[in-house]
Amino acid sequence: MKSLLKFITCGSVDDGKSTLIGHMLYDAKLLFADQEQALKLDSKIGSRNGAIDYSLLLDGLMAEREQGITIDVAYRYFTTDKRSFIVADTPGHEEYTRNMAVGASFADLAVILVDASLGILVQTRRHARICALMGIRHFVFAINKMDLINYDKEKFLCLEKDIRKLSVELNLEKVKCIPVSATEGDNVTEKSENMPWYDGESLLNYLENIDIETNDEVGFVMPVQRVCRPDRTFRGYQGEVESGIVSVGEEITVLPSGEKALVRALLNGDSKVDTIISGMPVTMQLDREIDISRGCVVVKGTELHVSSMFTATLLWMDDKKLVEGRNFLLKLATQRVPATIMKIKYKVDVNSGNHVPARSIFKNEIAVCDIALAKKTVFDKFASHRVMGEFIMIDRISNMTSACGVIDHSLRRSDNLTWQKTDLDREIRSAKMNQKPMTLWFTGLSGAGKSSLANAVEKILSVRGNYTMLLDGDNVRLGLNKNLGFEEDDRAENIRRIAEVAKLMNDAGLIVLTSFISPYKSDRRNAKEIIGEESFVEIYVSTPLEECEKRDVKGLYKKARKGDIPNFTGINSPYELPENPDIAIDTNNFAIEEAAEYVVKELERYL
Amino acid sequence: MSNAMNYLDVLESEAIYIMREVVSECEKPVMLYSIGKDSSVMLHLALKAFYPEKPPFPFLHVNTTWKFREMIEFRDKRAHDLGIEMLEYINEDGVRQGINPFDHGAAYTDIMKTQALKQALDKYGFTAAFGGGRRDEEKSRAKERIFSFRDSSHGWDPKSQRPEMWKCYNTEIKKGESTRVFPISNWTENDIWQYIRRENIPIVPLYFAAMRPVVEREGNLIMVDDDRMRLLPGEKPQMKMVRFRTLGCYPLSGGVESNATTIDQVIEETLSATESERTSRVIDKDGGASSMEKRKREGYF
Numbered sequence: 001m002k003s004l005l006k007f008i009t010c011g012s013v014d015d016g017k018s019t020l021i022g023h024m025l026y027d028a029k030l031l032f033a034d035q036e037q038a039l040k041l042d043s044k045i046g047s048r049n050g051a052i053d054y055s056l057l058l059d060g061l062m063a064e065r066e067q068g069i070t071i072d073v074a075y076r077y078f079t080t081d082k083r084s085f086i087v088a089d090t091p092g093h094e095e096y097t098r099n100m101a102v103g104a105s106f107a108d109l110a111v112i113l114v115d116a117s118l119g120i121l122v123q124t125r126r127h128a129r130i131c132a133l134m135g136i137r138h139f140v141f142a143i144n145k146m147d148l149i150n151y152d153k154e155k156f157l158c159l160e161k162d163i164r165k166l167s168v169e170l171n172l173e174k175v176k177c178i179p180v181s182a183t184e185g186d187n188v189t190e191k192s193e194n195m196p197w198y199d200g201e202s203l204l205n206y207l208e209n210i211d212i213e214t215n216d217e218v219g220f221v222m223p224v225q226r227v228c229r230p231d232r233t234f235r236g237y238q239g240e241v242e243s244g245i246v247s248v249g250e251e252i253t254v255l256p257s258g259e260k261a262l263v264r265a266l267l268n269g270d271s272k273v274d275t276i277i278s279g280m281p282v283t284m285q286l287d288r289e290i291d292i293s294r295g296c297v298v299v300k301g302t303e304l305h306v307s308s309m310f311t312a313t314l315l316w317m318d319d320k321k322l323v324e325g326r327n328f329l330l331k332l333a334t335q336r337v338p339a340t341i342m343k344i345k346y347k348v349d350v351n352s353g354n355h356v357p358a359r360s361i362f363k364n365e366i367a368v369c370d371i372a373l374a375k376k377t378v379f380d381k382f383a384s385h386r387v388m389g390e391f392i393m394i395d396r397i398s399n400m401t402s403a404c405g406v407i408d409h410s411l412r413r414s415d416n417l418t419w420q421k422t423d424l425d426r427e428i429r430s431a432k433m434n435q436k437p438m439t440l441w442f443t444g445l446s447g448a449g450k451s452s453l454a455n456a457v458e459k460i461l462s463v464r465g466n467y468t469m470l471l472d473g474d475n476v477r478l479g480l481n482k483n484l485g486f487e488e489d490d491r492a493e494n495i496r497r498i499a500e501v502a503k504l505m506n507d508a509g510l511i512v513l514t515s516f517i518s519p520y521k522s523d524r525r526n527a528k529e530i531i532g533e534e535s536f537v538e539i540y541v542s543t544p545l546e547e548c549e550k551r552d553v554k555g556l557y558k559k560a561r562k563g564d565i566p567n568f569t570g571i572n573s574p575y576e577l578p579e580n581p582d583i584a585i586d587t588n589n590f591a592i593e594e595a596a597e598y599v600v601k602e603l604e605r606y607l
Numbered sequence: 608m609s610n611a612m613n614y615l616d617v618l619e620s621e622a623i624y625i626m627r628e629v630v631s632e633c634e635k636p637v638m639l640y641s642i643g644k645d646s647s648v649m650l651h652l653a654l655k656a657f658y659p660e661k662p663p664f665p666f667l668h669v670n671t672t673w674k675f676r677e678m679i680e681f682r683d684k685r686a687h688d689l690g691i692e693m694l695e696y697i698n699e700d701g702v703r704q705g706i707n708p709f710d711h712g713a714a715y716t717d718i719m720k721t722q723a724l725k726q727a728l729d730k731y732g733f734t735a736a737f738g739g740g741r742r743d744e745e746k747s748r749a750k751e752r753i754f755s756f757r758d759s760s761h762g763w764d765p766k767s768q769r770p771e772m773w774k775c776y777n778t779e780i781k782k783g784e785s786t787r788v789f790p791i792s793n794w795t796e797n798d799i800w801q802y803i804r805r806e807n808i809p810i811v812p813l814y815f816a817a818m819r820p821v822v823e824r825e826g827n828l829i830m831v832d833d834d835r836m837r838l839l840p841g842e843k844p845q846m847k848m849v850r851f852r853t854l855g856c857y858p859l860s861g862g863v864e865s866n867a868t869t870i871d872q873v874i875e876e877t878l879s880a881t882e883s884e885r886t887s888r889v890i891d892k893d894g895g896a897s898s899m900e901k902r903k904r905e906g907y908f
Contacts, residue, residue: 004614072768074749075742077795084614086793098770102752105772134772225627230660238657240624269623270658279612281623281656294631317770331775334631392775399779404772 002079005207006086008103010131011113012123013092016144018074020113020182021089024204025078027189071096073103082208092123097130097364098317101404104131105390108212109138111203116149116179120162126350128170133313133366133406135386137173138210142203146195147181153197169353178203215278217385219302220244220252223333223378226294228283236267236283237292239334242387246284246300247275254290255297255378256306261286295335297378297388304380304388308373309411311345315366318395318402322361325428328402330373332391338374339393345369370411382406396434429509433467436607437506439499439531443518443578444541445570446556447548449587449595453541454515456596457603461511466607469505471498472515486567492523499527506535519575537606539599540581545570547588582606615802622649622790623656624774625753626737629788630663632778633735636788637728640666640693642678643854644810645739648791648799651808653737654689665692667736669727671719672697673708673856675832681811696727708858709837725761728785735778735786743795753792759783800874813851814873816865820844827861852877 009017074089088103104110110131114124131139141163149155160177167175178187179198186192189204201209221242228236246252246263253260266273267283276282284298297304316322322341330339346355347367361367382389389407394400430437440457442450451472458468477484481497484490495518502512518524528536548570549557560568567573578584583602587595612620629636638653640646653662668682686693698706701718708715728736742749752771757763769777780786791799803810821828822842829836830851831844836858838844849862850873867873 002614004617071766072750075793076749077743077793079795079797099768102770102772225624226631228657228660234659236659238627240620267658269619269655277612279617279620281620281627283658329779331777334628336632387774390773390775392770392772392777394777394779399777399781401769401772401777404770404775 002082002084003212004084004086005109005210005212006088006107007109007111007207008073008088008090008100008107008131008136009111009113010090010100010103010127011092011144012115012118012121012127015092015113015115015118015124016182017092017113018089020111020142020144020180020188020203021076021087023182023185023188025076027185072099080204080208085207094123094126094364097126098315100127101130101134101315101317104134104136105404107131107134107136109140109207109210110136111140111142111207113142113144113182114159114163116143116145116155116159119159120166122351125166128166128172129348129350129353129366130315132170132172133315134404135382135390135406138212139167139172139175140203140206141175141177142182143177143179144182146179146186147184151179151186151192151194153195156198176200176206178206215243217243217302220246220298220300221302221304221385221388222246222282222284222298223335223387224292224294224296224298225334227292234285235289236265236285237296237298238281238283239298241276241278241280241282242333243278243385244301245275245277250300252284252286252298252300254292255299255304256376257291257296258306259290261288261290263287295333295378297333302385304378304385305410306376306378307410307412308376309342309370310373310379311368311370311408311411312391312405313348313366313368313408314361314393314403314405316361316363316403318400319363320395320398320402321363322367322403323359323428325424327396327428327431328393329396330371330391330393332377332379333387335377337377338396340372340374341369342372343370368408369405371405379407379410381409396431397436426507426509429507433509435466435509435511437509437511438535438537438606439502439506439512439514440537440539440603441502441518441524441527441531442513442515442539442541443524443581444543445545445548445575446517446568447551447553448541448543449592450515450517450541452592453585453587453595453599454513456592457599458513460596460600466511467509468511468513470513470515471502476501476516486573488520488567491520492526495520495523495527496530499530502527503531503535506531517569517575519569519573521576521578524578537583537603538578538581540578540584542584542586543588544586615798615805618791618794618798619652619655619802621774621793622652625776625788625790626653626656628776628778629735629737629786630657632776633786635731635733636664636735636737637694637731637733638662638664638666638737639724639739640668640682641739641855642668642674642682642811643739644799644803644814645741645791647808647810648794648802649737649739650685650689650691651806652790661689661691665694667694667696667727667731667733669720669723670695670697671708671715671723671856672702673719673835673858675811675813675830675854675857675860677813678811678854681809685809694727694731696723696730698723698726707835708856728761733785734780735788737788737790739791740787740789741794741796741799742792751789751792753789754778755787755789756780757785757787761785797874797877800870800877804870804874811854813854815869816848816850816867816872818846819849819862821847821849821862828863830857830860830862832857 009021011017071091076087078085090100090103143156143159156179163177179195180187186194187202189202191202222239224237225239228238248263248266250263251260264287265285266276268280324341324344327340330337344358345368347358347361347365349356380388391405392401393403395402442454444450454470458470461468481494484494498514502514505512559565560571569575585595698719706715706718740748752768754776820831822844828849848866850865851860851862867876
């Protein structure tokens, strides 16, 4: 039966990636009639007036067709008499580098297009570098647009020399250069008559015949995906064999514990087998009960690291920049571990390969970092065992896949891994708490239900796993602000201090709830400025005066009416209504729990 | 990959790996089951992936009430024989309003399929739904990740898909959000048929040619499956040797004339086919090349 080759096409914008693949499918009669029809139709509507635009076969998203560019990876499938192929056509724009990397992580071989009239560009180097980083070993440089340079042999040889130099620089293993014209079809599926001086195969023939070597990693490795326990009599460990071979009766070791056991029985899918090999989805039974759960790794005849620190090369993919001290969820094989970037050692200049000192890393940049894991984890160098050396880092708030990386080497505690020049800031502290710090500013009349509501909201947030702090009259007026009275000046100072404290607590990563009458607009505006607009949520508890006075829980309204309390808000001191509160709620209409749930629901927008 | 693995083994292994990851990391998974051949392959893969355990999640069939009768029979028999949990969801609101494929066109698909699916996922609170979508089916599918992230209203944002690296799948979601997972993304129609043959997977008999009552409409052969079928003036059902390349609602599924009554004959026809399979599904023609992407943004599977 036929083998499968997964490859990608990459290179700079307008080097003709989509056109090349489109032409290959078209020439090799690998299109369905309706696809061909849609293609001709789209070409007519599009900008190239009638001539077939092969790239339209692959640019599938509306935004791509509108802008005439490739944004995301497209996968295409075709089969020739010799082989089955999956090709990932990747975007050339720098902005979409991460989507290009997605394609690269999936492929065995990369076809990198080079515009013969322009030569090797920064983006060519970037893509070659990322392909190598993601573990691709086979490269074809398709020197495209040969028709535009009159199929000139000398220019081709000159470019080939540059590519050899680049290959040495990037340590690329197997490299082939083929002169092609994607629009004209030279050397795409058949050897071109325009370039008799080229004695190699056409691109398609080369892809059909190239030998992609089998896995040469040492020993048996199987990360455990899950434990299968349909009933008391059966206990099996399920996972995919990543390398090597194991048979019934042989001894295996389970990491991280290091416990050993003999293999009692094996399933490949649902078939009983004696031996399992690389690539199989298996279930393994052992001769005795040992503690194995998801994330453990079964090995034989090889050693992996069980440690909590390593140095890795990252491709940063998030819009948010990377700084030291940031905390992530790291996924490696079947393990998920909280991890911290301890040190950015340097970033790699995509063009020159030079190591550049850096304090922060931006989207699409490559950096070498020291990473500390929250617990002992099983891993290896990417060069030794791919699956045990590749990982992603997930932002704990947005859940975005912020980075992918490959492990260069393990580190020991004695390697003196300390916080370097890092200053912990709000972002780093709050990332550890997995939340966005903010201040929920409850305002309203005395007796409106601010404190009860803030209390109930805090309980819900706490149950959700948030870290919170409630500031109200009881814990602020009696301590920090006990020297302040109720005159307008003192009220302003009271609010200013509360705002400053709330801000400090936000910096500590906490979600702060404040419950104060805060009757003056100017004070609330001041508080918002201190705390920061993006962290300030004004919640107006709008229970009407009559209701508050009716409740009069503390008997304050009665006293105020009698004139015993001067400057009592609502009676003999004004309450200035909020004009645009972020959330408004009249506690008169709800039970307190309902009101709290409503507030939390409204908060979803900000959390 | 070892030499001993051919391309079907590679595809099978990838799908099983993905299914096991979802069950291990997602809170409440479900497998969408449409009764078609892709669903038959998905079910078969699920049986293999967790063997000897039964698939540790329920299956969900969103029924538009216009499916071929043979499909429903097949579904019930499979669920019974295998002892798996098969949920059925019908948008009763749509039924009450009398929504049907003859009068309501695109609105029918939206109400009885897209809306029904969203309602069903919300009703049970599923956080991850396996689907049998393949990237070779259509251009916007060709761009979708295996783990496709949906916001709380089930919408797909094609411009901000999470990068999907190697086999490190990011399954993290927030409350209210969900994931659609496509374990057979990398399979082609031909792979599906080859695998059905190799593994001897039961499929609905409608995939094989038989004499069936059909009418011809706009180049499609539509089967008259029950008396709800509205015949146009002058239309008269004729008996023809017909088989179906894709199955769905019978008034929207175009059959092809064929004599392929065995799996080998079907594969031979498929290999020499000059039209991709979605052309025989009538609904995709509305709105041109981008119609699928539009529907997906709104929550279509």
